[in-house]
Amino acid sequence: MSRIPFSNVAERRELPPALAISTVIFSLRDDPRTGRKSLWMPLVRRTREPFRNQWALPGGPLGPRDSLIDAAAANLRDTTGLIPRYLEQLYAFGHPDRSPTRRVVSIVYWALVREDDAHDTDTEATSVLRDDPHVAWFRADDLAARQDLAFDHQEIIEYALWRLRNKVEYGSIAYRLLGERFTLAQVREVYEAVLDKELDPANFRRALRSATDIAETDEFLSGGKHRPPRLYRYTGSPTHRLESENIA
């Protein structure tokens, strides 16, 4: 289908636009550069023209019986092996020239995956050494500045990053990156990584406690070389108005 190369514009004009689903995936990882956690994102290396061998967002076709969000989840699993903890529609990109061959409209989702769901793949450096594997992880901030990604994917990533940062300040997105039980310091780590700035622990704690969607448990996390922090758990429900099940 998208294999046929189109040599002239007239021919291209006749075709209806193709519809694709892509996903911007965020996860938290330790950042060797800063020593703290930061945002990372997996990309796939394209095996076909256009943009062969360049990095791109994972994506694919829309299954005939899948809702858009199901298609995004399925494709995300197939291309990266990941299961999202959160999944929300980002935007539909449809500029006529965003693909040099056939016209493609991409409905893009963005996803959060937990760090421990996603530790078995490489970063770009190791990936390039290890004979071209399919998937590699990149720092989100780096990608937002790069110029060598396929299609308009750099622009898409920039926008997704902006959306994530906005959303974390309101919605209860942050907990999707954490386990069932977590300390308030871990929540703060998420915020600091996403917003890329340090937050006052005392004030942050108060702000979280007054937001009603977390509850304290009777458990504490021991093992650190300091007073063991209390564990909390998330009690709220989905955030987005549509897609009320944004994945558990």
Next chain:
Amino acid sequence: MSRIPFSNVAERRELPPALAISTVIFSLRDDPRTGRKSLWMPLVRRTREPFRNQWALPGGPLGPRDSLIDAAAANLRDTTGLIPRYLEQLYAFGHPDRSPTRRVVSIVYWALVREDDAHDTDTEATSVLRDDPHVAWFRADDLAARQDLAFDHQEIIEYALWRLRNKVEYGSIAYRLLGERFTLAQVREVYEAVLDKELDPANFRRALRSATDIAETDEFLSGGKHRPPRLYRYTGSPTHRLESENIA
């Protein structure tokens, strides 16, 4: 194309999803019920199955060389004769069963049009009398509660209304519904209509003045039976991160 009726699921399954563009259009009008202004919206009466004779959002196909936003603007002009003062992508709706015949993915935009650009069409009551014209205007709040609209358009309208209300509290959307020069009371009218609640004139004024995107002019609006208010003008720029030209 969408004329062919599909009698069984298997046949339907073979087809790629069709892509459509629709628009939710908001305008301000005097509301005879309350005496104040409120939000109204034009719908078109469907002339074909499915949902023949029911009211629906204006929509149509994606032109082969148009960007999505251009397609929305073009379609809006063709079906309703209106030119939007603001236009932003709302959401892509793609549930497999949202159309009973062929599968359709709709990329929906929402628009603001000025009252004086849009005074030559009817409300539903007169429309029904006048032998079925194409377009009629409805109160947005009423539509969000109705059950007899085509497809999932009622849900789409609800979501658009929610988005508009959110956006007006932040962005500088309100000025799009006003002319070049306006009084602060007119801006307040817009907010009150959109949010459907009364706002304190004194505090509202202060809030607006401290938001830097309007400037005072030397003119005043006389004619009322009271002290003439100063006229202001909008100095800010587009609001949305993408689509930096959301229509002048």
Next chain:
DNA sequence: AGAATAGTGTCTCTAAGACACTATAGT
């Protein structure tokens, strides 16, 4: 003068941030 809205002043309450201080684990 009176009605009506424009526009200003000011008080209160709340939330955010800065930051000092106390608590409790590990070593």
Next chain:
DNA sequence: ACTATAGTGTCTTAGAGACACTATTCT
């Protein structure tokens, strides 16, 4: 005892809302 983080208290400041008061036009 010392260190590191957990967790509390409190001061300051900025903004939101309530509302009294003054200004200016029209009838």
